[in-house]
Amino acid sequence: MTTPLRSCGALTALAAATFALGLAAPFTASAQAWPGKPISLVVPFPPGGSSDVLARALTDRLGQALGQPVIVESRPGAGATLGADYVSKAKADGHTLLMGAVHHTIATSVYRKLPYDFEKSFAPITTVALVPNVLVVNAKSTATDVKGVIALAKAAPGKFSYGSNGNGTVQHLIGTQFASLAGVDLLHVPYKGSAPLTTDLLGGQIDVSFDTLTPVLQHIKAGKLRAVAVTTGKRSTTLPEVPTLAESGMRDFDQGTWFGILAPAGTPKEVVTRLNTELVKIIQSPDFKKRMEEIGAEPIGNTPAEMEAQIRNDTAKYARLVKEAKVAID
Structure with missing residues (x-):
């Protein structure tokens, strides 16, 4: 009687494993097929600013790497929160991305009511660059x-x-x-x-x-x-002759503007990893670095975890500054 019982258990385990593989197969196939259409990179500021310039420096090369066009979509307004809200509600399939910025960590404290949570509604991919103010x-x-x-x-x-x-x-x-x-x-x-x-x-x-x-x-x-x-803690490599505010008597003054790519929360990990890999390759390339020098930006290209920590730290930092400045928007 023991042998049939063991055979039954083995068959049950085999059936369970087969069922699990069957469930995983469509997801794996879907992840491998990404991207299946053009990708929209939403810039939440008007054309001509740093975020727009950075986005356009990335899109052509990212599109070539992914095999689909990456289109810059301008959705400005309300201190960059309108574009962020739009992306937070987009389908989490990797076809809609946000050119986020340090501004979004500030908005968390400035706006009394936001239709999204910047720390929870997005999947960080990589910080593209820091631009000194x-x-x-x-x-x-x-x-x-x-x-x-x-x-x-x-x-x-x-x-x-x-x-x-x-x-x-x-x-x-x-x-x-x-x-x-x-x-x-x-x-x-x-x-x-x-x-x-x-x-x-x-x-x-x-x-x-x-x-x-x-x-x-x-x-x-x-x-x-x-x-x-x-306004940054160290001088700009583009304008090395210009002193920092800290050097000019404002001790410990260190603020700049970073920009980075995020996807809606829930975007498959495989898609986030692929985007990070391709974007970091572009950011670390000689051509991109040369372009950053021309516009006064400092390329970064970090991991999703590092960008997540950056967002968390800046959200806390600016919450203190917003409280001190008594800035609030309904």
Whole structure:
């Protein structure tokens, strides 16, 4: 009687294994078939800014590597939260991606109600690059250093203006931190993106900006704008002669803007791994690094786990700054 029982158990185990393989087969085949159509890379900022430039530097080569076109889709608005919300609700099949940014870690604390959770609604893939923010004035300004900017601000309390890419963006928070450390009262002027912000800075409608280096670099090189200081902890390799805010007397000031690729939460791990592998190859390539030098960006290309930790740490960091600055948006 023992032999039949053992045979039955073996048959049961074999049947269970066969059933499990049968369930896994469609998923494996589906993962291998990805991508099955063009991929949309959603940029939540208007065209012309750093996120748009970075996205377009990636798409052609990523499309070639994946065998499907990667199309940049602009969905700006509400401090980059509209585009993020759109991607968070997209099908988690790897065909809709987000060009995320540090702004999204700030929005978590700034907006009282968000239709998504940035730490839970997305699957991090890789951080593409860090772009230093830079304190810039019109070339006609009398300010040539940070002390000069502070002097002008103190001479016009509540009227000396700085522009940002919108309420709750990193430029906004950099401005509030700068004002607090300098003991000045600045007028915040939010814009819908870097293009209109830079236009008004060139035209003299605002006094300074703390925008990313990419959209203002050509105007700095042309002598139309003057870079006073970078906001990151170390100097920019693109503008090595420009001091940091920390070097200019604002101790421990270290803020920049990173951009990275994310997918909707629940995207198959195989797809996330493939995207990370292909993107890191591109980011670490000589051609891409050369392009980053041209726009003042520093390529990164980390793992999904490292990007996840970065998001978690920055969310906590900016929650403190937002509370100190008393910034809130309904």
